[in-house]
Ligand SMILES: Nc1ncnc2c1ncn2[C@@H]1O[C@H](COP(=O)(O)OP(=O)(O)OP(=O)(O)O)[C@@H](O)[C@H]1O
C-alpha cells in the first residue's frame with residue numbers, strides 16, 4: 001500500500017460563510033492530500049456540510065478561496081464550474097435515490113445527463129460493471145424501495161462513483177446504519193480509495209471509524225479547523241474540545 005501523496009488536491013484558504021447572524025465558517029483553511037482518505041469531523045451543526053457544499057461550489061462562500069489542484073474554483077464562472085464538477089462525486093447526507101426510477105436508471109442518469117454518453121450499450125456496461133464492483137450484481141431493474149437501507153446506501157455511493165470522479169465526498173455515509181452495515185460502507189470507502197485510487201473526503205459522526213480509516217483528520221469547531229493531521233497527531237492534540245470529543249466518542253464504544 002502506498003501512502004497518500006503530500007500534494008493537496010483540494011485546498012481552502014480563509015473560507016467564511018454566514019447565514020445572517022449565524023457565522024458558520026470563520027476562516028477555514030484545510031488541505032486534502034491527493035489520493036488520501038480525509039475525514040472532516042466535528043459536532044453536529046458546526047458547519048461540516050456547509051464546508052463541503054462550499055468546496056464543491058454548491059454554496060458560495062462570503063470570503064476566501066477554494067482550489068482544485070491549480071484552479072481556483074471560487075474564481076470560476078458558473079459554466080466553468082459546471083464543467084469541473086465532473087471531477088467530484090458526492091453522496092449527500094440524506095441522499096435519496098430517485099424512487100420513481102430503477103437502480104439502473106438511477107446510475108445511468110449522471111452518465112446521460114452530465115457526461116452526455118449516448119450509447120445504451122456503454123451505459124448498460126458501466127452500470128453493470130459498477131454494480132458488480134459494489135457486490136450487488138444484477139439489481140438494475142430493482143427499485144430503490146425494494147432495497148434494504150444498506151443496499152440503498154451502497155447504490156448511492158455507486159451513483160457518486162459512476163462518473164469516475166477524482167474526488168469523492170461522502171457526507172455522513174453511515175448515519176442511520178447499524179454497526180455491521182456501517183462497516184460495509186467504511187470498507188467501501190477504503191476500496192474506492194485503494195482500488196480506484198480516488199481521493200475520499202469523509203464527513204462523519206463516526207469518530208472511531210474516522211480514526212481507523214482516514215489518513216488525515218480535520219476537526220471543525222466554531223467555524224475553524226482546530227486540529228488537523230494524521231489520526232495520531234489529532235489524538236495527541238492538547239485542544240480541550242478535541243480531547244473531550246474523542247474521549248466521549250471512544251467511551252461510547254464500551255457501553
Ligand atoms: N441553507 C442554509 N440556510 C441557512 N442556514 C444554514 C443553511 N445551511 C446550513 N445552515 C446553518 O449552518 C450551520 C451548520 O450547518 P451544517 O449542516 O453545515 O452542520 P453539520 O456540521 O453538517 O451538522 P450535522 O453533523 O448535523 O450534519 C447550522 O447552524 C445550520 O442551521
Ligand SMILES: [Mg+2]
Nearest residue numbers: 048049093171
Ligand atoms: Mg452535515
